[in-house]
Amino acid sequence: MNLPEWLAHIERQHAKAIDLGLERVRAVSAALGQRQTCPVITVGGTNGKGSTCAMLERILLAAGYRVGLYTSPHLLRYNERVRIDGRPVADEVLCEGFARVDAARAKVRPGGTPLTYFEFGTLCAWEVFAAQPLDAVILEVGLGGRLDATNIYEPDVAVVTAIDLDHMDYLGPTREHIGFEKAGIFRAGRPAICGDAEPPRRLVEHAQAIGADLLLIGSDFGYERQEGQWQFHGRHGNKSGMALPALRGSYQLANASCALAALDALHDRVPVAMQDIRRGLAEVELAGRFQVLPGRPAIVLDVAHNPQAARSLADNLGAMAFHPTTWAVFGMLRDKDIAGVVDAMRHRVDRWLPATLEGPRAATADELAATLAASGVAGPLPTFASPTAALAYAREHAGGDDRIVAFGSFLTVADVLRALGRAAA
Secondary structure (H helix, E strand, O other): OOHHHHHHHHHOOOOOOOOOOOHHHHHHHHHHOOOOOOOEEEEEOOEOHHHHHHHHHHHHHHOOOOEEEEOOOOOOOHHHHEEEOOEEOOHHHHHHHHHHHHHHHHHHOOOOOOOOHHHHHHHHHHHHHHOOOOOEEEEEOOOOOOOOHHHHOOOOEEEEOEOOOOOHHHHOOOHHHHHHHHHHHOOOOOEEEEOOOOOOHHHHHHHHHHOOEEEEEOOOEEEEEEOOEEEEEEOOEEEEEEEOOOOOOOOHHHHHHHHHHHHHHOOOOOOOOHHHHHHHHHHOOOOOOOEEEOOOOEEEEEOOOOHHHHHHHHHHHHOOOOOOOEEEEEOOEOOOOHHHHHHHHHHHOOEEEEEOOOOOOEOOHHHHHHHHHHOOOOOOOOOEOOHHHHHHHHHHHOOOOOEEEEEOOHHHHHHHHHHHOOOOO
């Protein structure tokens, strides 16, 4: 099978899109004979984990290490999820990995152990990494942490970035519940880094109960923003006079601090020099994280899909140069806190352009328009069949000094990227 056929195949292997638990994926991993041969950094969190992973990858590459990165979801191509040395792996490499996983699950259970799309992909990524002489592997948690498929692997360092309300149907109704689930990636006696300025009590208590080496931002490590630069402080001293990361947004300093704290913890195994850190932070790229495209009108892409991320997006928009009108190409999934996102962004948007995304979980443009109206957003509220259609409307009607913000979901940003003919970073 080619890659599209494999992806269609793995999507059919479990009745549920999400079925948290480690028993099935552990059994197939054992059948594959998977083992760890290099340091593993696992990164979880509600917001910021993708950026933190990208910074870790780029700094390690700048230091000359061979690095595997597994992340999700993808924007345009599945291959974005599995990277070696900063490059998405080829279709045939993924196909070979999927074939090995498929054969192994048949050994575990007659008819094949049912694996979700994400579980299949996680096992495949590890097969790809195992075939290479890597110096480090970075795993981004898919959902939660404790019962996420990435948690079958033993992290040498675990990072939890900012925590907020998202995926409550699976992780629980409060930050305390969610923090506990995310703390499930911590390990006894190993560095457990938390980049949330107000960490949930249950996260801290779990780390203490298992004997993890907990490091909290603001006390055990942190940062100070200075004029045009910043300083990091951690267990191994200060790193001063660093240029701001290439990823835009004030919140990226917290993510960069998490990355540097993780690298500090691994300094005996994969040491990095200041020049590697400077180069890595200067070169890091990640599509859809407050990504500002040049041109007139300016176009801003952000995958923000929960209130915390939307508040950060609103703050970053407020720090930009003046734009007379802000147009919002807005698409979200129905199971997200749409009203909370609207509330966070309403004072930064002048013209809302709600759009229907693809897939059964998508909120329709009419549903989004109804939420906007109920939140007190004044009309007009034209609706669109896709973000592409909303983008075309915005580009036709916006002035050259205006800006267009596409946000609300990875799917929203992906559709706009395709419409603009741009590749994901």
